Amino acid sequence: IIRNGAFDYPEGDAIPLELRVNADLAYHLHEARLAEDQLIERGPDGTSRVTATVRDTARLKWWLLGLGAGVEVVGPPSLRDAIAQELESARLAYRTKDPA
Numbered sequence: 001i002i003r004n005g006a007f008d009y010p011e012g013d014a015i016p017l018e019l020r021v022n023a024d025l026a027y028h029l030h031e032a033r034l035a036e037d038q039l040i041e042r043g044p045d046g047t048s049r050v051t052a053t054v055r056d057t058a059r060l061k062w063w064l065l066g067l068g069a070g071v072e073v074v075g076p077p078s079l080r081d082a083i084a085q086e087l088e089s090a091r092l093a094y095r096t097k098d099p100a
Contacts, residue, residue, distance in 0.1 A: 014054065019072065020043075020049060021072075022047060022069075025067065026042070056079065060079075
């Protein structure tokens with residue numbers, strides 16, 4: 001049974017998520033926490049490090065990809081690699097001169 005929307009179903013294990021985010025996203029995450037154990041630490045360069053234990057779901061990947069350059073997935077390495085591969089595929093698609 002799918003509850004609370006199309007992507008709110010258990011899928012995968014709990015993972016220790018680590019992100020580097022811009023100031024706007026850090027502010028948003030103060031208001032809308034990812035998890036009970038979420039921590040946000042502001043860095044000297046104006047970005048923030050966000051850590052939280054979350055479920056590894058399709059919705060998580062979709063959300064991360066939707067944030068574009070506002071977020072960098074630092075860990076876990078498998079999630080970082082999956083996001084990087086998706087972004088590289090998109091970059092290559094946009095290099096095509098004739099999209100038709």
